[in-house]
Amino acid sequence: MARPNAGTKGVPRLDRETQILDIASEQFGTYGFAATSVATVADLAGISKPLIYNYFGSKDGLFEACLDRGGALVxxxxxxxxxxxxxxxxxxxxxxxxxxALLDGRRHLWRLFFDPSAPTTGPIADSVTVYADRIGKLAEEGVAELMGLAGNDDLLDISAMTSVWLGIVDSLMNWWVEHPNESAEQMMQRCLRLLTAIVGEGEK
Amino acid sequence: MARPNAGTKGVPRLDRETQILDIASEQFGTYGFAATSVATVADLAGISKPLIYNYFGSKDGLFEACLDRGGALVxxxxxxxxxxxxxxxxxxxxxxxxxxALLDGRRHLWRLFFDPSAPTTGPIADSVTVYADRIGKLAEEGVAELMGLAGNDDLLDISAMTSVWLGIVDSLMNWWVEHPNESAEQMMQRCLRLLTAIVGEGEK
DNA sequence: GGTATATGACTGCTGGGTAAGTTACCACGC
DNA sequence: GCGTGGTAACTTACCCAGCAGTCATATACC
Structure with a gap:
């Protein structure tokens, strides 16, 4: 006796994994890898720590699983x-x-790939790199296009501008997290107004 | 005997404090509050941990001292x-x-005020708030001016734009940290080119 | 009885923080 | 010039909390 809850919940593994990943993604995204403890995730999920280790192997494994699920999506x-x-x-x-539109309801996901407190070596760093690179490549491609239209082909300029662009997206996501009442549609309209304030009415 | 180094260095407190703050600011700014250990700072300074506790009281006190010195500057x-x-x-x-111009040679200073791994409550948070607010206020003031010129007085738009602006500065600082060979003057020229690429030649 | 779902109670390590003592140096009286 | 006591600068060796990770065990169901 003495362990009245052991094994009695009967939640299928896949469901449980999904639930854990939801909670872990939110915690990692909100507080960062270093400041999130596995025990906290377990508490929030209403389960015990060893179950998480059973399913994901380690804290790193858990973070990687969050990255893989979120990274593919984004x-x-x-x-x-x-x-x-x-x-x-x-x-x-x-x-x-x-x-x-995609991140409505899971706005913190974005921050997983830009977590400065995540390990900079090992499998996590590799996984981060995979998705950050995919995102960064696409961003750089778009930026290069834009800069090309303005007659600027300087590689360092493009690199800096890409960094700025990602920083802009990042700020907007963070601002959105801090303003939970804004819908995705409202955010989009807002961004269009901000753009107009900078470049003028001309460009749509 | 047996402690050949105890008390023999004779470095005046103020000099030592300055040296410690230089090293700590760089570590905190580079790796973040959570990932920086007092022992590492002590090692880099060539002194022992207790001396830091002697002078700054705690890890939090050390971080606060870095914030105060850097924050006033910025x-x-x-x-x-x-x-x-x-x-x-x-x-x-x-x-x-x-x-x-100001941060040339201490580029990491900027990141102290935007460290997500720093405590969100207590004296550190208060100190961060003081400087982040001062900087944020000025940024918001400038942004409000800009938006006003474009005929937009929406408070939330201004708030979001301020966040974007700070994000832009942040990205540029981070990019600069990753490109140590760029001089302050070169960075400035680069930013002017990036601006031109977005708004066109018109606005200087 | 075998397997999937679970848990309480532990270990070991890392890192913040401390107690107590050591060395150098200066001011002062003689 | 020379003991002597006070103080600033500094260290070794330790404590302890928190957290990643593990082991043995318990329940439920087919």
Whole structure:
């Protein structure tokens, strides 16, 4: 006796994994890898720590699983938009819109790939690199297009501008997290207004 | 006997404190609060951990001291520029130029105020808030000016745009850290080119 | 009885923080 | 010039909390 709950919940592994990944993604995305403890995730899920180790092997494994699930989602969507025919600033806006729509309800996901407290070596770093590179490549491609239209082909300029662009997306995502009442659609409209304030009415 | 180094270095407290703050700021700025250990800072300074606790009381105290020294520097400079007569995008560019000039040689300082791994409650959070607010206020003021010129007075738009602006500065600082050979002057020229690529030649 | 779903109670390590003592140096009286 | 006591600078060796990770065991169901 003495362990009245052991084994009695009967939740199928896949369901449980999904639930754990949801909670872990939110915690990692909100507080960062270093500041998130496995015990906290277990508590929030209403289960014990060893079950997480059973299913994901380690804290690193758990984080990797979050990355893989979230990364595929985000990178696929950005790739889909990149295959569209929008160019220059329009492509940027289309990407933003896609992200807002995709990440509505899981806004913290974005931050997984830009977590400075995550390990910088080992499998986690590799996994981060895979998705950050996929996203970064697409961003760089779009930026290069934009800069090319303006007659600038300097590689360092493109690199810096890519960094700025990712920083912009990042800020918007963070701002969105802090303003939970904003819908994806509202965010998109807001971004269009911000763009207008900078470049003027001309460019759509 | 047996402690051949105890007390023999004779470095005045103020000198030692400055040295410790230099090293700690770089570590905190580079790896974040959570990932930086006091022992590492002590090692890099060539002294023992207790001396740091002697002078700064705690890890939090050390971080706070870094914040206070760096925050005053950065906030003062931004304030100085804000008192100038540049307006709108020009003011933004002037601020960027000031930051590049000021932070040349200590580029990591900027990141102290935007460290997601720093405690979110207690004296550290308060201190961060003081400087982040000072910087944020000035940024918001400049952004409100810019948006006003474009006929947009929406408070949430201004808030979001301020977040984007700070994100842009942040990205540029991070990019700069990753490209150590770039001089402050080169960075400034680069930013002007990036601006041109977005808004066109019109606005200087 | 075999397997999937679970848990309480442990271990070991890392890192913040501390107690107590050591060395150098200066000021002062003689 | 020379003991002597006070103080600033500094260290070794330790404590302890929190957290990643593990082991043995328990329940439920086919």
């Amino acid at each position: 990178a696929d969507e950005i790739e889909r938009i990149a295959r569209g025919d929008a160019v220059g600033i329009q492509r940027g806006m289309a990407t933003l819109g896609g992200m807002f | 906030a003062d400079e931004i304030e100085r520029i804000a008192r100038g007569d540049a307006v709108g995008i020009q003011r933004g560019m002037a601020t960027l130029g000031g930051m590049f």
